[in-house]
Amino acid sequence: MRRTAQLLRSLLSILLITAGEGIQFLWLAVSSRAELSAEVLFLRKQLAFYREHQVPPRKLTDAARFSLVLWSHLFNWKAALMIVKPETLIGWHRKGFKLFWRWRSRLGRPRIPEVLRQLIVRMVRENPTWGEERIAAELSVKLGILVSPRTVRAYWPQDSDPRGGRRTSSQHWRTFVRNHAKVIVASDFLVAITASFRVLYVFVVMEVGSRRILHCNVTEHPTAAWTLQQFREAIPSDHAYRFLIHDRDSIFSAEVDDELGAFGLKVLRTPVQAPKANAYCERLVGTIRRECLDYVIPLSEKHLRTILREWVGHYNRGRPHASLGPGIPDSDSRPRPCPSIHRHELPGDCRIRARDVFGGLHHEYWLEEIAA
Numbered sequence: 001m002r003r004t005a006q007l008l009r010s011l012l013s014i015l016l017i018t019a020g021e022g023i024q025f026l027w028l029a030v031s032s033r034a035e036l037s038a039e040v041l042f043l044r045k046q047l048a049f050y051r052e053h054q055v056p057p058r059k060l061t062d063a064a065r066f067s068l069v070l071w072s073h074l075f076n077w078k079a080a081l082m083i084v085k086p087e088t089l090i091g092w093h094r095k096g097f098k099l100f101w102r103w104r105s106r107l108g109r110p111r112i113p114e115v116l117r118q119l120i121v122r123m124v125r126e127n128p129t130w131g132e133e134r135i136a137a138e139l140s141v142k143l144g145i146l147v148s149p150r151t152v153r154a155y156w157p158q159d160s161d162p163r164g165g166r167r168t169s170s171q172h173w174r175t176f177v178r179n180h181a182k183v184i185v186a187s188d189f190l191v192a193i194t195a196s197f198r199v200l201y202v203f204v205v206m207e208v209g210s211r212r213i214l215h216c217n218v219t220e221h222p223t224a225a226w227t228l229q230q231f232r233e234a235i236p237s238d239h240a241y242r243f244l245i246h247d248r249d250s251i252f253s254a255e256v257d258d259e260l261g262a263f264g265l266k267v268l269r270t271p272v273q274a275p276k277a278n279a280y281c282e283r284l285v286g287t288i289r290r291e292c293l294d295y296v297i298p299l300s301e302k303h304l305r306t307i308l309r310e311w312v313g314h315y316n317r318g319r320p321h322a323s324l325g326p327g328i329p330d331s332d333s334r335p336r337p338c339p340s341i342h343r344h345e346l347p348g349d350c351r352i353r354a355r356d357v358f359g360g361l362h363h364e365y366w367l368e369e370i371a372a
Contacts, residue, residue: 213329245281
């Protein structure tokens with residue numbers, strides 16, 4: 001950092017000195033030839049005095065060296081050079097030439113436009129199974145942008161694949177969950193504390209595709225048999241689900257997984273210490289805490305079950321979800337109103353109705369037609 005600052009200060013000094021000398025050169029260019037010759041002779045006499053007395057010259061700055069090299073192109077400098085040898089000035093010229101071409105060649109081939117670089121990064125992130133040739137072909141055939149696979153590799157994001165520019169052998173877990181969301185069920189436990197400091201366990205089962213809570217129950221002593229019974233109550237016999245996601249809690253024993261396999265479900269255990277693998281259910285657990293349990297202190301197991309039953313009904317039938325469009329999990333429970341012609345006006349033949357949830361903690365609103 002310090003070296004960069006010194007380099008910038010040196011470049012600024014060279015530019016300022018060169019600009020000042022350029023102004024002096026223009027002033028001398030319009031002066032008379034006799035006046036200019038007298039000034040040159042006057043300056044040479046002063047330099048000859050220092051040379052006769054063998055006064056050693058001081059080390060020149062970069063700005064002074066650049067100035068001597070620059071003005072030496074305009075006249076026969078060998079007869080006027082006195083403070084250094086001609087070989088020294090030629091060496092300065094060669095050094096400046098090398099620095100100039102090093103600066104020109106450091107960029108290499110010109111970079112493609114920023115918009116195209118962002119498009120390549122977007123296509124890499126959105127299509128994890130694609131390689132450089134597939135992306136180059138997509139750009140060429142579909143968009144008419146001729147880019148070689150080698151150029152695509154040059155702008156390949158390093159954080160998308162730890163192996164570099166090669167494509168991955170399988171889709172990401174997030175992509176798998178999104179592709180099969182309608183046939184995936186997720187489950188998890190959360191803990192609630194009563195007013196008497198009893199620890200109760202809440203078990204939830206949700207459908208990932210619609211975000212609908214299929215089942216919710218409470219117990220003080222969760223066991224594998226109790227958990228299996230909850231799955232029997234949550235999942236109907238004629239279900240269309242294919243996968244079930246849960247963590248590696250000991251409650252989900254091998255016997256439970258075997259019974260779930262008999263239901264026609266393939267159990268997907270999340271990796272160790274990877275809560276994001278069950279992100280949808282983890283988000284549901286957080287929503288239950290933020291919108292329900294953080295504001296209510298259950299008095300008993302029965303009281304907690306009653307609270308959750310009311311909140312689950314609100315969650316499934318009255319709470320909009322941004323991930324659904326926004327939409328409501330049980331969209332058939334309440335018909336959606338037709339959009340008004342004017343965006344900010346309510347229909348004249350309807351009125352707004354509201355219903356309290358949890359004594360006013362939440363509210364549900366809907367339109368009701370006014371009787372004629």
